[in-house]
Amino acid sequence: MTEERVKKTFGRKEGCHRCGRKRGLIRRNGMHLCRQCFREIAPQIGFKKYS
Numbered sequence: 001m002t003e004e005r006v007k008k009t010f011g012r013k014e015g016c017h018r019c020g021r022k023r024g025l026i027r028r029n030g031m032h033l034c035r036q037c038f039r040e041i042a043p044q045i046g047f048k049k050y051s
């Protein structure tokens, strides 16, 4: 299900602002980050760990 969604949305402008990945995208508080980048950035911007 997730995989299909990724394929369908591929080509859209939306993607991780950091690496452009569209997989596992997290949109929270205006951020567009994939899970991986979010985990790396979260501590720096004061976010608690994303689990």
Ligand SMILES: [Zn+2]
Pocket: 016, 017, 018, 019, 020, 021, 033, 034, 035, 036, 037, 038
């Ligand atoms: Zn990313």
